[in-house]
Amino acid sequence: MNIRVLLDLLVGDAQADRTVPPTGFTARLTVFTAGAMAFLAVFALALSLATGRLADRWSAELARTSTLRISAPADQADAQLRAAVNVLETTPGIASARALTNEEQQALLEPWFGPGLPLDTLPIPQLIEIIEQDDGYDAIGLRARLQAEVPGAVLDDHTRWREPLIDAAGRLRTLGWVSILLIGASMVALITLAAQAALAANAQVIRVMRLVGAKDIYIARAFVRRFTLRGLTGAAIGTFFGMIAVLLLPSADVAGGFLTGLGFQGFQWLYPLVIPLIGGVSAFFATRTAALRMLKEQS
Amino acid sequence: MIALDNVAYHYGGAELFSQLTLSLEPGSFHFLTGPSGAGKTTLLKLCYGALQATSGEVRVFDTPATALDRDQIAMIRRRIGVVHQNCEFLDHLSIAENIALPLTVSGRLDLMENLTDLLGWVGLAKQMDQLPPELSGGERQRAALARAVIMSPDVIIADEPTGNVDWEMSQRLLTLLVELNRMGKTVLIATHDLNLIRTAKSQVAARVLRLKGGQLLQAGAEL
Numbered sequence: 001m002n003i004r005v006l007l008d009l010l011v012g013d014a015q016a017d018r019t020v021p022p023t024g025f026t027a028r029l030t031v032f033t034a035g036a037m038a039f040l041a042v043f044a045l046a047l048s049l050a051t052g053r054l055a056d057r058w059s060a061e062l063a064r065t066s067t068l069r070i071s072a073p074a075d076q077a078d079a080q081l082r083a084a085v086n087v088l089e090t091t092p093g094i095a096s097a098r099a100l101t102n103e104e105q106q107a108l109l110e111p112w113f114g115p116g117l118p119l120d121t122l123p124i125p126q127l128i129e130i131i132e133q134d135d136g137y138d139a140i141g142l143r144a145r146l147q148a149e150v151p152g153a154v155l156d157d158h159t160r161w162r163e164p165l166i167d168a169a170g171r172l173r174t175l176g177w178v179s180i181l182l183i184g185a186s187m188v189a190l191i192t193l194a195a196q197a198a199l200a201a202n203a204q205v206i207r208v209m210r211l212v213g214a215k216d217i218y219i220a221r222a223f224v225r226r227f228t229l230r231g232l233t234g235a236a237i238g239t240f241f242g243m244i245a246v247l248l249l250p251s252a253d254v255a256g257g258f259l260t261g262l263g264f265q266g267f268q269w270l271y272p273l274v275i276p277l278i279g280g281v282s283a284f285f286a287t288r289t290a291a292l293r294m295l296k297e298q299s
Numbered sequence: 300m301i302a303l304d305n306v307a308y309h310y311g312g313a314e315l316f317s318q319l320t321l322s323l324e325p326g327s328f329h330f331l332t333g334p335s336g337a338g339k340t341t342l343l344k345l346c347y348g349a350l351q352a353t354s355g356e357v358r359v360f361d362t363p364a365t366a367l368d369r370d371q372i373a374m375i376r377r378r379i380g381v382v383h384q385n386c387e388f389l390d391h392l393s394i395a396e397n398i399a400l401p402l403t404v405s406g407r408l409d410l411m412e413n414l415t416d417l418l419g420w421v422g423l424a425k426q427m428d429q430l431p432p433e434l435s436g437g438e439r440q441r442a443a444l445a446r447a448v449i450m451s452p453d454v455i456i457a458d459e460p461t462g463n464v465d466w467e468m469s470q471r472l473l474t475l476l477v478e479l480n481r482m483g484k485t486v487l488i489a490t491h492d493l494n495l496i497r498t499a500k501s502q503v504a505a506r507v508l509r510l511k512g513g514q515l516l517q518a519g520a521e522l
């Protein structure tokens with residue numbers, strides 16, 4: 001679509017536009033369809049972006065950390081803790097190793113047991129948070145050393161449950177983009193149907209226009225411009241309300257869990273503004289193709 | 300201007316006519332008669348590119364019709380004014396806008412100043428703001444004629460232009476067509492109205508063609 005076509009589309013030709021009578025039903029159908037699809041597209045976009053962030057965050061947070069769990073009788077606990085820390089601090093590839101405090105362990109258990117858990121009275125294993133260096137460490141070698149020097153220690157490098165989580169987030173993100181594509185395709189299909197209905201309802205207009213020497217592109221243009229503007233308007237309205245709805249979603253702090261961060265962050269709020277443009281362009285090509293094909297068939 | 304050479308047209312597997320030859324010279328005036336179903340309207344449509352001949356050659360302004368694409372046919376129609384029996388308009392536009400439609404479509408807005416004169420010429424000056432459904436049959440025929448000639452076409456083709464009007468109105472329409480012919484336009488009229496033809500022959504050197512049984516014949520003095 002070159003600049004001239006775009007200008008023609010926006011400025012239009014008042015005389016040419018008047019040749020097609022206003023069609024209330026198809027006009028409302030197109031605006032509603034474009035609006036509803038844009039509204040859904042905003043949510044699909046928010047889902048895709050949020051799951052993308054989630055996958056990145058999980059990947060970044062979990063990829064460089066491991067946990068060492070020490071289950072030892074109370075009288076050996078301190079000795080095993082010191083031994084474990086010593087082993088970890090002398091292991092290449094480990095940036096730091098830090099035993100979690102009672103308060104930190106209590107906070108980890110709080111979602112399941114509630115606040116005020118008497119940690120001292122329960123046989124809770126001691127946890128050590130390990131931060132890896134960029135190159136990581138040799139997990140097999142570390143396990144062998146721990147087995148020899150700290151028999152009650154179990155190394156968890158998070159691989160087992162990190163990968164399914166990241167995979168799930170990735171799939172959700174893909175699902176979001178597929179949803180956006182399906183929504184776009186549905187909008188194109190519905191606008192095409194509406195345009196075909198409008199063309200069929202205006203058979204007399206087309207006959208008269210042909211009789212007086214109108215080229216196909218002239219006849220099509222009046223329909224195309226009208227449907228493009230309707231698609232653009234509907235998509236703009238749908239996007240506006242979609243963004244408002246996303247804005248009104250419960251905040252991350254309140255909702256927590258999976259819904260944490262569902263929505264747009266920072267400059268991502270600009271992304272939905274592309275949806276009306278895509279809606280308008282889709283309507284343009286859908287109507288143009290349908291109109292020219294139908295005019296060719298009728299000639 | 301328009302020439303049909305050995306043209307045949309089949310419709311639904313049946314032959315409507317064949318070996319049909321016709322030449323419309325510049326400034327000529329032709330009537331086309333014949334019984335209903337003989338193919339008069341089909342013949343007219345072949346002349347302005349709305350239909351393609353099954354065989355033979357149709358030349359429109361020296362170009363074979365088969366060589367014309369849809370855009371070229373549209374351009375051809377700007378040089379051929381067509382009046383149908385069932386005059387179709389854009390019912391949501393005023394009569395003035397409908398008559399000016401060929402100018403709008405072709406971008407010849409410089410000729411828009413002729414609109415007022417043309418409306419007066421066909422006697423529709425007072426009805427110019429009315430919508431087509433508000434006009435009588437005769438007024439619609441005159442509006443269709445005005446629309447057909449506003450681009451000053453080289454050829455005017457009319458299909459039963461007096462079919463829906465009374466005798467007085469048919470005489471007025473004929474007078475308009477004769478005037479156009481005197482201005483150098485080629486005119487081809489399909490009609491059943493023999494009285495109209497007789498009246499026209501007293502005013503202009505009209506050639507009368509009769510389409511019957513798939514043959515196109517020159518009508519003689521029996522008219």
